[in-house]
Amino acid sequence: MTRSIVVRVRWANRPRCTGASEGNVPDVKIVVCVKHVPDIQSDRQIADGRTVRDGGDGTLNELDENALESALSLVEAAGEGEVVVLTVGPDDAVDAVRKGLQMGADEAVHVVDEAIAGSDAIATARVLAAAITHVGGADLVVTGMAGLDGLTSLVPAAVAALLDVPALPLAAQLEVTGSTVRVTRHLDHASEVLEAQLPALVSVTDQANEPRYPNFKGIMAARKKPVTTLTLADLGLDATLVGAAGARTEVLEAAPRPAREDRVLVTDTGDAGVRLAAYLVENQLV
Amino acid sequence: MSDILVLLDHTSTGALRTPVRELVTLARDLTDGGVHGVWAADGAEPSADALTELGELGVTHVHRLTSDADVRVPAVLAEGVVGLLDATGARTLLAVSSFENKELAAYLAVATGAGVVTDADALERVDGTLVVGKTVFAGTWTTRTAVRTPVAVVLVKANSVVVSPAPAAVAPQVGEHAFTASAGASRVRVVERTERPATGRPDLGSAHIVVTGGRGTEGDFTALEELADVLGGAVGATRVATDEGWIGHDAQIGQTGVTISPRLYIGAGVSGAVHHRGGMQASGTIVAINTDPDAPIFEIADFGVVGDLTTVVPQLTAELRRLKG
Ligand SMILES: Cc1cc2nc3c(=O)[nH]c(=O)nc-3n(C[C@H](O)[C@H](O)[C@H](O)COP(=O)(O)OP(=O)(O)OC[C@H]3O[C@@H](n4cnc5c(N)ncnc54)[C@H](O)[C@@H]3O)c2cc1C
Numbered sequence A: 001m002t003r004s005i006v007v008r009v010r011w012a013n014r015p016r017c018t019g020a021s022e023g024n025v026p027d028v029k030i031v032v033c034v035k036h037v038p039d040i041q042s043d044r045q046i047a048d049g050r051t052v053r054d055g056g057d058g059t060l061n062e063l064d065e066n067a068l069e070s071a072l073s074l075v076e077a078a079g080e081g082e083v084v085v086l087t088v089g090p091d092d093a094v095d096a097v098r099k100g101l102q103m104g105a106d107e108a109v110h111v112v113d114e115a116i117a118g119s120d121a122i123a124t125a126r127v128l129a130a131a132i133t134h135v136g137g138a139d140l141v142v143t144g145m146a147g148l149d150g151l152t153s154l155v156p157a158a159v160a161a162l163l164d165v166p167a168l169p170l171a172a173q174l175e176v177t178g179s180t181v182r183v184t185r186h187l188d189h190a191s192e193v194l195e196a197q198l199p200a201l202v203s204v205t206d207q208a209n210e211p212r213y214p215n216f217k218g219i220m221a222a223r224k225k226p227v228t229t230l231t232l233a234d235l236g237l238d239a240t241l242v243g244a245a246g247a248r249t250e251v252l253e254a255a256p257r258p259a260r261e262d263r264v265l266v267t268d269t270g271d272a273g274v275r276l277a278a279y280l281v282e283n284q285l286v
Numbered sequence B: 001m002s003d004i005l006v007l008l009d010h011t012s013t014g015a016l017r018t019p020v021r022e023l024v025t026l027a028r029d030l031t032d033g034g035v036h037g038v039w040a041a042d043g044a045e046p047s048a049d050a051l052t053e054l055g056e057l058g059v060t061h062v063h064r065l066t067s068d069a070d071v072r073v074p075a076v077l078a079e080g081v082v083g084l085l086d087a088t089g090a091r092t093l094l095a096v097s098s099f100e101n102k103e104l105a106a107y108l109a110v111a112t113g114a115g116v117v118t119d120a121d122a123l124e125r126v127d128g129t130l131v132v133g134k135t136v137f138a139g140t141w142t143t144r145t146a147v148r149t150p151v152a153v154v155l156v157k158a159n160s161v162v163v164s165p166a167p168a169a170v171a172p173q174v175g176e177h178a179f180t181a182s183a184g185a186s187r188v189r190v191v192e193r194t195e196r197p198a199t200g201r202p203d204l205g206s207a208h209i210v211v212t213g214g215r216g217t218e219g220d221f222t223a224l225e226e227l228a229d230v231l232g233g234a235v236g237a238t239r240v241a242t243d244e245g246w247i248g249h250d251a252q253i254g255q256t257g258v259t260i261s262p263r264l265y266i267g268a269g270v271s272g273a274v275h276h277r278g279g280m281q282a283s284g285t286i287v288a289i290n291t292d293p294d295a296p297i298f299e300i301a302d303f304g305v306v307g308d309l310t311t312v313v314p315q316l317t318a319e320l321r322r323l324k325g
């Protein structure tokens, strides 16, 4: 199967989800939400009920590269529009939006505030929605399909609900024609084609495209691009709604799973299939 | 204690999806009220068999959610569920952990202030508080999480509990809960929906045994399919195998595919990359067949065979057939 990017864009002039005043139709704007997560190849830890995020092993959530790629190729195909890359997270998280700038995003926004630490998915969505509104809204919000840390996939639909725009999650294919956005998605038991009018939110899967690598030119250009840092106060958000204070769930216990015991490794000398069958029968697995 | 709602995921012919039985089994232990089923009337009505089974599992009420809008759209369904939470006084919704139910959970969280836990594998009430078990970080950590809000939405992974019937079977009362969706929720249009045809094998997400092939199969899944059929298991694959088009994308196991925790996982020609492990490391027993003794999958395998799958797998299948007689 080939990875298909279907990009067919003709932006229609229309107001954004928030921010645009009447008679003043802005340039097309796509906001891409990216998360800074502990590298999944690293030894990930939980301390005091929270994922350790300052271990120096942080990286841009791989799946958000697909989101960036979708946004950038939409703008390129249309020949107009700007891409804003947005993250909510601790100081280190700025690396995630920097990578977005290197890939080709035009500007970056980093929301950082002590009070955000310990936020759950819905609180994070609240901050993201407020930040999107703060930067003047968007015609399209693009996210990854999941954060490779918690794998909850809750943030995208929550952001859409808070912004009051339709959500089209899990796009394996994405198409924008005029003001219509259409996605093809593959669920456990069915495939679907969904459609909605802009402004909207889509999340894209790792099937949607092959993310570009930042090239030298991109890396140099990124140095001159603006990174705006915002706090909860800038967004007018009440600190008690987010972070540990606003968390709806609380991790009581977390422990590494013990290593598997009694492991057997055999090298096939002609009878490994027979030995494996005996193992399965003995352990009542078949 | 208030009643509890269970979302009854079903096929287009009105049959229950396998993990729903686990949810009902779990729900019974969480309440001394009733267990109420929520049926999204998406064109399919509960079959007679489904209702009998629900009764045996102890479901007292089945609420058919009907709307002028398309209840297949999670934003729409969420509004129906919110209405039902109000109407029944239930404070907890259990649903199968799937991508579409995660979407539903996000809408419910925003609308009701519910605390949400996804990919749960255990559930109990401790002094009135709902405490949820789940594994994180590719199955390498176990956690217990308390839900601190009045309304809780918990999405449960398949193969988390053993299904058991209720002490006494009941005849569920089937009722209709009709609702009008907001204009906002109806903005997403399902233009096309194609349900995947049944394969004759168990469903990958809930199968007790899964035989998985990777790049090492070089595209030939025949031997793995035969093994799966002898075992009554499902066939899964790595992303390499699905990307190559050797097998459908719905067979992909891993962080961006299906998460499974069968009793027995057999991987052949699978290296055990972290993205793949994220979707299978919580399996009961892990068996790996790989020519490379340094393949990372051996680090988590209970039984590893350093060998060529093209000889080991057919021999295993033949021996299992012989033993079965
Ligand atoms: C963002 C992202 C998300 C991803 N999500 C997923 C996911 O959800 N699921 C997933 O599976 N992958 C996913 N991947 C891909 C993942 O990183 C690996 O590339 C993939 O899992 C490797 O598949 P494989 O084991 O089939 O292939 P390889 O890693 O190439 O391994 C093939 C193995 O077969 C063995 N072999 C070869 N010939 C034989 C033989 N004759 N007999 C026995 N053994 C043999 C080799 O020794 C080797 O170990 C993702 C990657 C990214 C970047």
Ligand SMILES: Nc1ncnc2c1ncn2[C@@H]1O[C@H](COP(=O)(O)O)[C@@H](O)[C@H]1O
Pocket (backbone or CB within 6 Å): A033, A034, A035, A036, A061, A063, A064, A067, A086, A087, A088, A089, A121, A124, A128, A142, A143, A144, A145, A146, A147, A148, A150, A151, A152, A153, A154, A155, A156
């Ligand atoms: N803190 C964050 N900052 C920016 N984007 C985020 C954040 N958390 C989640 N997202 C977005 O939401 C998607 C799904 O994440 P999650 O719901 O955490 O699995 C990610 O791929 C990101 O696009």
